[in-house]
Amino acid sequence: MEHEIVFLDRESVGADVRKANFPHNYTEYQSTWTPEDIVERLKDASIAIxxxxxxxxxxxxxxxxxxxxAVAATGTDVVDKAYCKANGITVVNIRGYAFNTVPEHVIALMFALRRNLLAYIEDTRNGRWAEVDQFCFFDHPIRDIAGSTMGVVGYGAIGKAVAKRAECLGMKILPYDVFPQEGLVDLDTVLKESDVITLHCPLTPETANMIGEKELKMMKPTSILINTARGGLVDEAALAEALKAGTIAGAGFDVLTTEPPKDGNILLDLKMPNFIVTPHVAWASREAMQILADQLMDNIDAFVAGNPQNVVE
Incomplete structure (x- = not known):
């Protein structure tokens, strides 16, 4: 059997994608958006990337x-997995590829927010330094990382990799996960005691808007929230209000509920130096993307060989 492989959004993977190890035809499209285009482009496909x-x-x-x-990512919320299971369509995803890039992005956001780097850069560019009478100015609070507490919500491979780096910086770790593990604390403890909270959960009906107005009010007014997982984990309107009201000290997001935000987003309207948003690039170091691309083809080869791996139920 000669398989028809179609990659619908090739531009999303900035790495070399090797050929599959079996007879096949391969077609790729840089992007695909409408249901009509998806159906037309996949009408003869046995394998969709x-x-x-x-x-x-x-x-x-x-x-x-x-x-x-074959999903070229870890998250599979874009796929109707129940339909696939009922109709004999296998779904596979990528695992364990972002073990450096996502934790490094989290740490970068944490340092920028805890030290108010954006506020100081903006003020310096606007001439504030030249206005003072001493050698520096202290308009924005600077807080140490060492000795502070990080709450990790979602204590899987990525969450643990973040925690490992944070511990090296002298931070105390409060881990939380819906799956039982040794040493976990409850979510209320994370919210109340953490100086930094970082989210690493999948987006499911149970985790949607898990951080809302109630949870934000439980956090310290000096704490920051970091989300490099899924935008839907946080009630964006509630977060915008919390930042404007000073309920929390800051937030760093790499994800939004709708991506790309073609119709705008309430968080993008915030012109505040204590809120950082990046365009879903925490995962996207060159090294990580190549690991992803290689594992993507490994998954496809394994499926065709009759030994599917990284299957999502």
Whole structure:
């Protein structure tokens, strides 16, 4: 059997994608957005490669030849997994590739916010330094990392990698996860006692908006919230109000509920130096993307060989 492989959003992976180790035809598109385009481009495909292209029931039921959806990412919330399971479509994802890049992004956001770097850079560029009578100015609080407490919400591989780096910086770790593990604390403890809270959960019906107005008010007014996981984990309107009201000291986000934010987003309207937003690039170091691309093809080869790996149920 010669497989038809179609990559619907090739521009989402900035790395070399090697050829599959079996007879196949390969087609790639830089981006694909509409359901009509998805169906047309996958009508003869047995293997679909996607990153963030939505694969819902109304699309999938029009693709009877499709046998494998290879997701070029860890998160699979864009795929109707229940439909796939019921109709014999295997879904596989990428695991363990962002073990350096995401933790490093988290640490970078933490330092920038705890030391108010953006505020000081902005003030210096606007001439504030020249206005003072001494050698420096202290308009924005600077807080140490060493001796502070980090709450890690979602204590899987990435959460543990972040915690390991934070411990090296002299931080105390409060880990929380919905899956039982030794040494975990409850979410209320994380919210009340942490100086930095970093989110590393999948987006599920249970975790959607898990950080809302109530949870933000439980945090210290000096604490910061970092989200490099999924935008839907946080109630964005509640976060905007918390930042404006000074309920928390700052936030660093790499994700939004809708990406790209074509119709705007309440968080993008914030013109505050204590809020940093980056365009979903925490995962995207060159090294990590190549690991991802290699594992993507390993997953496809394994499936065709009859030994599927990294299967998502």
């Amino acid at each position: 996607i990153n963030k292209v939505p694969m819902r029931e109304e699309v999938l039921k029009q693709l009877p030849k499709l046998k494998l959806i």
